[in-house]
Amino acid sequence: MKELLVPLGMLLVLALLLMFFVNMLKGLFRADPSKQARADRPARAHLKTDPSTDIPEPLRAPVVAKPEAIHDGPCWVEFVFPPKPTGSWLGGLPSMPDDVSWPTGDGKPMQFFAQINLADVPRTTWGGLQPEQGWLLLFFGSRGGRVASAAIYTAGLGRPRQPPEGTEPYYLEYPLRNMLDYILCGAAPVLPRWPIRIRPVDEPPSVRSGGSLSNRVPKHDLSDPAWHPFDRLSQRMMLAAAMEELRSGLRAMGHRDLTQPPDVDPSTERGQAMRHCYGLWQRYALALSEDAQDEGDNLSPMLDAHVQDLLHGVPYTWMAYNKTKRKKLLHSEFQSSSFVAAFEFAARHAFLTCPDGLPARVRDLFEPHWREATAREIMALGGMPTSYMEEYGFVGAKLLELPSSHVMGWEFGDGSDAAFSIDGADLAAGNWDRAQYADSHGL
Numbered sequence: 001m002k003e004l005l006v007p008l009g010m011l012l013v014l015a016l017l018l019m020f021f022v023n024m025l026k027g028l029f030r031a032d033p034s035k036q037a038r039a040d041r042p043a044r045a046h047l048k049t050d051p052s053t054d055i056p057e058p059l060r061a062p063v064v065a066k067p068e069a070i071h072d073g074p075c076w077v078e079f080v081f082p083p084k085p086t087g088s089w090l091g092g093l094p095s096m097p098d099d100v101s102w103p104t105g106d107g108k109p110m111q112f113f114a115q116i117n118l119a120d121v122p123r124t125t126w127g128g129l130q131p132e133q134g135w136l137l138l139f140f141g142s143r144g145g146r147v148a149s150a151a152i153y154t155a156g157l158g159r160p161r162q163p164p165e166g167t168e169p170y171y172l173e174y175p176l177r178n179m180l181d182y183i184l185c186g187a188a189p190v191l192p193r194w195p196i197r198i199r200p201v202d203e204p205p206s207v208r209s210g211g212s213l214s215n216r217v218p219k220h221d222l223s224d225p226a227w228h229p230f231d232r233l234s235q236r237m238m239l240a241a242a243m244e245e246l247r248s249g250l251r252a253m254g255h256r257d258l259t260q261p262p263d264v265d266p267s268t269e270r271g272q273a274m275r276h277c278y279g280l281w282q283r284y285a286l287a288l289s290e291d292a293q294d295e296g297d298n299l300s301p302m303l304d305a306h307v308q309d310l311l312h313g314v315p316y317t318w319m320a321y322n323k324t325k326r327k328k329l330l331h332s333e334f335q336s337s338s339f340v341a342a343f344e345f346a347a348r349h350a351f352l353t354c355p356d357g358l359p360a361r362v363r364d365l366f367e368p369h370w371r372e373a374t375a376r377e378i379m380a381l382g383g384m385p386t387s388y389m390e391e392y393g394f395v396g397a398k399l400l401e402l403p404s405s406h407v408m409g410w411e412f413g414d415g416s417d418a419a420f421s422i423d424g425a426d427l428a429a430g431n432w433d434r435a436q437y438a439d440s441h442g443l
Contacts, residue, residue, distance in 0.1 A: 023234045070424040072127060074383025086117075087135075091191035092190065092194075105143040105150070108141050110170075116137075120197075125382035130281075141170060147437055149436065149437035151433070167188035171411055195222055208403060209403040211370075228311065238310060241286050243288075245338055246284075250281070277316055379401060381399065381401070382397070401417060401420075
C-alpha cells in the first residue's frame with residue numbers, strides 16, 4: 001500500500017504544479033480590457049462620419065479644407081498670342097497701390113516676375129482658400145545669400161510701378177544679362193510684359209520650355225535690312241552686343257577686369273590686339289552711358305553713327321592659342337548669338353508694346369518663332385508639384401511653376417524649372433509673405 005501512495009503523491013504534486021503554470025500563463029496572455037474595448041469598435045476606415053466628431057467640441061479645430069484639397073484644380077498658364085491685354089501677365093511692371101511697399105531681400109529690391117488676377121483662378125484651385133478677387137504679385141530675390149521669393153496680395157490695382165533704384169536682375173539668361181547691364185548703366189531692368197491666360201485642365205500639366213531661339217531663327221546677315229536697328233532700344237542692344245563680343249575676346253586673351261586697361265606690352269601683337277579691343281569696348285560703353293540720359297524712344301543720331309560703322313564692319317584683332325584672327329564686329333559667327341539675342345530682345349519688346357509698330361521686315365523674321373515658342377511653352381498653377389520640387393523646399397499650394405524661358409528671357413539654375421508655393425494654413429490666413437521658392441536644382 002505504501003508503494004502505491006508514493007507515486008500517487010508525486011502525481012498529485014505534478015498536477016498541482018501543472019495547474020499553477022497553466023493559470024500563470026493565462027494571466028500573462030489575458031487581453032487588456034481597454035484594448036479589447038477599442039478592438040470591438042468599428043475600424044475608423046469604415047466610419048462614414050467625420051473622424052473629428054469623436055473629439056470634444058471645445059478641442060476641435062475649424063476645418064477649412066482637407067490637406068490634399070490644395071492640390072486640386074490644376075491649371076495651364078499659357079501665353080496670349082498675338083498679345084492683347086489681360087488681367088494677368090509676366091514681366092513688365094507691377095500695378096501696385098501706392099501704399100504697398102516693394103519687397104526687398106538682403107537689403108536690395110526684388111525683381112518683379114508676375115501678376116495674377118485671382119478672379120481668373122477657379123475656386124476649385126488651392127482648395128478654394130484664396131480670395132475670390134484681387135491680384136497676386138510675385139517677385140524673385142535673395143535672403144541670407146540664398147534665392148528667395150516674395151508674394152504680395154492687393155485688393156485693387158494701382159499705377160504701373162517702376163522698380164526702385166538698386167534692383168538687380170535675377171535669372172536673366174546669358175548673355176542677355178550682360179548686355180542689359182551695358183545699356184542700363186545702373187538702372188533697374190524691366191522685362192517685356194507678356195499677357196497670360198489661366199485655363200483649367202483635368203490633369204496637372206508638365207511644365208515645358210518653348211525651346212531655343214537659335215534653333216529657329218536663321219543666321220543673321222547685317223547686309224539684310226531686317227537685321228538693322230529700328231528704334232532706340234535696338235540701337236543700344238546692337239552696341240551692347242558688340243561690347244559683349246569684345247569682352248569675350250579680351251577674356252580669351254587674359255584680360256577680365258574691364259574697369260582697368262590691359263597692362264600689356266604695346267609693342268607685341270598680343271598687346272596691340274588687347275589695347276585695340278579695349279579701346280573699342282570703352283568707346284561703345286561711353287556712347288551708351290551718354291545716351292542713357294535720354295529717355296526717348298526715337299532713333300538716336302549719336303548712336304546711329306556707331307551703328308553705321310558696325311553695319312559696314314568694324315575690324316579688330318583677336319588672339320587665341322597663339323593664333324591671330326582678324327574679325328569684323330558682329331559679322332562673323334563668333335559670338336553671333338549675342339547679337340541675335342540682343343536684336344530679338346529689342347524686337348520682342350517693341351512687338352509686345354505695339355505689335356503693329358514693329359517694322360514688317362523685323363516682324364516677319366521673328367513672329368513665326370514667337371508663335372511656335374508660346375504655343376509650345378507650358379506653365380502651371382495649382383495641382384501637385386513636380387516630384388523633385390518637394391525635395392527642394394516646395395510646400396503646400398503651387399502658386400505658379402515656370403520653366404526657363406527664351407520667350408521671357410529668364411533662366412533658372414542650369415535651365416531648370418522654378419516654383420512659388422505656400423502652405424495651406426498660410427494661404428487660408430492670407431500670410432502671403434510666407435510664400436516660398438523652389439527649383440529643380442535646389443538653389
